Amino acid sequence: MASFDVENGESGRRRELTLSLGFLLLAVTLFVLPVQLQQGISGALRSTVLAPFLWTQESLNQTRIRAAEINQLQARLDSTSAVLASQRTLLIENVQLRGLLELRERAGPTFVSASVIRSGTRGSESMFLLDVGTQDGVQVNDPVVVAEGLVGSIREVGPGTSLAMDWSHPDFRVHVMTADGEAFGVVEPRFGAFREEDRLLLNGIPFNTSLAEGMPVITSGLGPFNPRGIEVGRILSLAEAEAGWRRGYWIQPAIQPGSVTHVLVITGGEGEPVSEWTHLWSDEPLPDSLPAEDPPVDGLDRGADGDEGAPVILPPPVDLPDSLDPSGLR
């Protein structure tokens, strides 16, 4: 592969040197640009030149998940058909009552389901893209959760996509409390020798407060993370103690970010009341009836009896073909 682009004399070399230094300077400038400008540039590139690659990954993810869960969906479809057939009147009544009471307006934060896309490129660790954006009501700092607990929070939002960081991001901080409300503190990530060893550290616990191993730690609703009650993890062991002053505890995170493919984003506009979702992640049984200000949300359920085990977040309802939908509502 012989060179076909040969420099011509001293003036050519000088021009090339100037050009090289110019691009180097431009690269250094990019490096030190304010974060907002950097985000603007990267967002523009992702939504134009790189959009086909992101679309490809999203499509493949969807296909893979559909293929893997086809049998499960078939079973759910059969079960749903039976349930719909037996609860047709209840469903109609429920729809009418919800409309009358305008529960939709009183529901507060809502859950938006999203697919996770990880670019896998160098420097994008701890970040992931979601296929929801401002069009879906997503805002910066909205919590990203799964059935097991908190995954992270939204960092940037575009019209149809958003960029989120998981708890292993160096900038991640969340105000938490123990499930019994005994202790409050701030959780931050601590890096291990390998990514698999990354853990969370609960800081700022008073020295005279001792936390038992396995105790759940949930968001306290302070800071940008609202609502409260989202499980962050469980107390693992004592990490550090400053005599007479404070203690720090290792926390076993509720979720390993790498295993997440689908998430829910808890959205809620500014000025809306802080909501309480402790019951979704609590080990305690659900009360017989939820308080009026915290109505159940579509797609969330605690299982058949609602009295044992971890909460279950059901997928969005499947669009049934008319021939298979006995309710006749579609």
Added chain:
Amino acid sequence: MSRSFLFWAIALLLPTVHFFLQVGLGIGIWAPDLLTVALLLLARELRAGKAAAIGFCFGLLEDAFSILAFGANTLTLTLLGILGARSRDLFVAESAGFFLGYLAIGSWLRYALHWVFAGESLRGSAGEVLLVQGPIAAMYAAGVGVIFLILTGVIRESGG
């Protein structure tokens, strides 16, 4: 195969395949760093200024997914483009062995430069990145690059 066709094949095909594998298929680090291979091969054909421009563009695309150290890839690949173009003053061989070494050293250098520019919060330990991950990934990329050159007939044509 005509040289201009080969040039555009490298300039367009390899980066496209790179992003298709790493982002589209989500293979991540298991895919070879074809962006670096493309830049190093193009740099051998171009003057330093144009090589820097291509390195800048490639780096910017890579940085679109890098929030933690935005600009690190751009700076790294711009520098690598310049160094690749200047390497013609030192080495003129065109054998398979030469390209294997050239691509391996260039890819390792890309790892090392990115490690330097990435900042302490992102980069791993120097030993792990520069002595374990870097050499393995560099040899992987170099091997794929040489296979690409053989498939396109470049090495055979030049008698390598």
